[in-house]
Amino acid sequence: MDNHQETTEELLGRRNNKKQKKNGNKKLPQTKMIVIIVALAFCVVTAGILILFSLRNQNYNKQLDLGKKYLEDGNYAEAKIAYDKAIKIDSKPSEAYQGKAKVCENNGDYQEAKELYVMLYTITGQEQYKEKQDSVGMGNTPGNLANNGMVLTDGDTVYIANKPAIGSITKKTKDRETEILKGTGSINQVKDLNIKGDTLYFRIDYMGLPGYISSSEKTVGLYSIKTDGSDETLIKTSTADLYYGDLMVWGNSLYYIRRVLSNTKPIYLCRSDLNGANENIIVEGVSGYTCDGIQLYATLRDGGLMKIDDSDGQQRISFNNTIIRIMSYNEKLYLTCAAASTQIKGNTPIYVMNTDGSDLHSIAQGPAYGMAFTINDDYLYYSGSDNALQDHIFTTDIRKLRLDGGGEEQVLKVTPSGESLGYEPSTTMNNIDSWVNNICLAGDQIYYEMTSSGPAGGSFQSYFSVNLDGSDNQVISH
16 A cells, blocks of 8 residues: 555545644634624623613703792792602612702791701711801801801802991802892991801891980891892881881791880890791790700790690690800800809809700809800800909900810910991000800801990990901991
8 A cells, every 4th residue: 555545544534634724713703703793792881871860860850940930939848749759760868868958947837857967067067067057947056046046158159247447247168258138337237147048137226225316327127138238128117116127037937125214115036928927926925045946945034944846735844043155055045143243253054955844954154255156067155254254354265165165275365456346546445344245057168246435435236257266257237
């Protein structure tokens, strides 16, 4: 047999090798096809997911827009439905929860609104929600309203009373300041700033005794004005005999104290519509009041407290002393009493107690404490003095203290000049008594009012601002 002649086995083997190579070449395009199919499938799924997310976001934004529109139109039922639908789409703390809380406030569902703000604060830690949970439905915080409402925060906007002059209101945003109410003179103060929607409510007061308001340069009383400075309206007029004070917006009503000066009639806590109509007396014999967004607490001239719910149900809380100043915070009441403050040089504690009157105890005490106080972010800010009255100079400082009683520190040593209090530049402080009697907070700033009395008699108010850390102390007006 020829050596070059292939055997049958060799021939078959060579043919099989060719067949395998041919089959291998067929498998390569099949693998490519599988990869392409998988890639296409991934793209389709991804595109589907993106489309679903896009539709979800579109639907979420649609419900948010509907909620805002219905809220602005006063259609609270439909607004709540829209916000609830948005929350079902995205349950994370968001604008939908904020909108729903606002709906509940406007609709009088204060408890639900408070629960929403508590949830938002717990999850986000943002101080704005802490403030809102203590002032549900109110036109300003309890702390500011307890201190003549000199300042008001609405989102990123701050409204400042008596800036740049006594009797004016300035609107401060991130990039500008606008005077929306012009001051008319040096004796008409703006007090009790409140906001409801696009309207500010406030009080024009006379810098002096109520019985002399007939000499005022502007009508004394309760007012409203749009936040753009338009449509200024006199709601209630004070006279030499009838005086309105301590204004607060809560829900869709005005609350204020009304007193008749020419006789012995009691002082009334009243409520009216936002335009002043339909006035009702809630309780008589009051000296002041506060609100926690759920209930009112009226201080009584004969001592004690009256707890009042939103349907005017009343419950008296026994208390031995007449309360001078009171504010609510985080389901507690903070107050100063007449028995402790009759002597400025004496010990004037700031007390705290439960809203049912139990567990009363002092949180801050010392010489001349408690002339003014407010609370922010679990800190008590208050005025005090180490040298109460010396050579006719009431040297006062602003201090802060944790609500658990620790961490006391001085924020600012207040040493005003005669000129900063509105006296002639050459006036020395030797014959002027001055003290901090109101402290308000807005953002990272303290706004405080000083009252002074000089050798000619009478009292005068001056307004200042300072950062929370005590820096950049400035005169606002006097």
